[in-house]
Amino acid sequence: MTGVRGVEVYTRSTLYVVCLLEPFLLLVAAAGMAEDPPAPLVAGALLVLAVLHTALSIATLHLGMAPPPERGRPFRVTVALLGGVAAAFVVLALAAVPSLPPPYDGFWYTEDPRSVVLLTVGMFTLGALTPVLRSRPLVVGSLAVAALTALGRVLAGTPGAVGIAVLTLFITAGSAFSFRLSVWILEVVRELEAARDATARLAVAEERLRIARDVHDVVGRALATVAVKSELAAELARRGDARAVDEILAVRALAQESSREVRGVVAGYRSVDLATELAGARAVLTAAGIAVRVLGTVPPLDPPRQEALAWVVREAVTNVVRHSAAGECVLRLEQADGATVLTVGNDGVRAGTPGPAGPGGNGLAGLRERLAAVGGGITTRYDGDRFVLVARVPAVVVPDRPGVPGPEPHPKERA
Structure with missing residues (x-):
């Protein structure tokens, strides 16, 4: 288990065990208190308060470790109950638990049960908060x-009131700040995850x-031209000028040409280059906090095949960023059995999350169509x-054209 989920599970389980x-x-x-046990009623009350305080602390x-918007009323009620039980514990300890004077035959904490109870209750109450x-507030609480x-x-x-107070201060403050450090690390990891998601959405x-x-x-350019030519055609038509037909035909041709240009823009047909897409993939994945390795070089393919592979890179990387919790993504180009093979692998697959690999995914279907048009194909698998x-x-290459190198490998990739 990796990422923010792994840190959260580790932090929570550690603090619960503590x-x-x-x-x-x-x-x-x-x-x-074994040599001078309290009354059965007092002993029973201490036992009940101990169980309640432990359960309420957890x-x-x-x-409390949930994000602030998710805490709500249950958290406030639990804090109030914890405070009430802690206060009752303190009152009962001061009233009914003995505090034996020195010299001690053994250690102070086995012969001063009242101080042990007050220290334990205060330490775990602060830790839970x-x-x-x-x-x-933690320093003030430790002093209290x-x-x-x-x-x-x-x-x-x-x-020995001063000595026990100093000892209690160090133990309580150390415990509280240890709790706080663990919670702070979890908060930092959550903020980094949120920043990563924001960066991906921004890209x-x-x-x-x-x-x-x-x-x-x-x-915009096409519509402005259409408007001018249509106005001209209308004016010529009013005059009965035969040139109005030519202008209308020009408007039609312009509309068809603009439609082709728009499809080209949306489909990414403008200067789609495999090496450029690999460089862009590295930049997007790095910005999203995903470790990326690009292995191999771009072979000298003809433009249609290079364009098809470039679209595979773009679609695959987009879905790694949007539909996974990936920590690493590897893109590999190689030659095998007379074909150019592009492999894109990532970890952090989210179960049940729709993506291009899901059944009926439009992204994957589009890639299959593009690759089929150049005699290629695509397969996917989960590991x-x-x-x-x-x-x-x-691997139909362009004659007399040297191979195009891929993006410069990161120093770690060279190793």
Whole structure:
């Protein structure tokens, strides 16, 4: 599992497992109360609050790590419940959990259960709120937890309040900022993914604008000429001049020519070149955050076959950007069995996402028609999460024309 989804699963699972450590830390406090156990009612309340606090911490993290627009009312309700349970835990710890004075026979955390309970509850409460808290609130929260542990010492008449407060501050702040760092990394990865999608959409939009400008130039000029010639033909017709027929025929010829030009613009027939398309593919894929390798060189094919392969590159790369979560795309040109073979392979196939490879895809059907017109063909296959498109055209070369090199390989590709 790669990309933002992989980072999210790893971050969530790690933080959930850390939250599940809370009951084990509270067992340390329970061990410290073994010689002087609290009343059964108090012990039962502590057990219930421990289970609730752990569950609410995980739920708060789960809802809080969702993008802000998706949190909504359930997140606010969960935060309120977490705060209520934490407050009840603190009150019960201050009222009913003992804090034994030193000297200790063993370690302080086995003989000072009240401080352990206050530290644990404060630490995991702050950790659960890290998706919505920044540095300053986390520091303030850590200071508050340290002050509560010191207060517990003071209320019990136990010395060492300052020492336990400092220790609690370091532990709580370290834990909270560890949580925050994990959440921050997830947020950065999400922003990078959003930027990648925006870049891909921008590349597609720029291509559409280019086509729109070309169509505007062709149609605008043609329509202006048609308007002038039609007005002239109308005026000649009013005068009974036979030249009106010639002008109308000229308008018809102009309309037919403009129609051919528009089809040429939309279909990309203007200077479609395989080497140019490969260079453009590298630029678009790199801008979309996809690692790209272009292997092989452009052979000296005649224009129709080169144009057909150029269209394969354009259509395939467009659909890699729009219909996959690809991390890598490889384009390979080679000669095999008297044919020129273009292979385009990418990972990150999204299950159930329609694309040119899907049943009845118009993009793939169009490519088949183009390649069939020059005696070629196209095949596709899935290899795990990879999609591979193979286009083949007969290697009919142009005499006395040297091979056209493809885009200069990236230094990593040379290795």
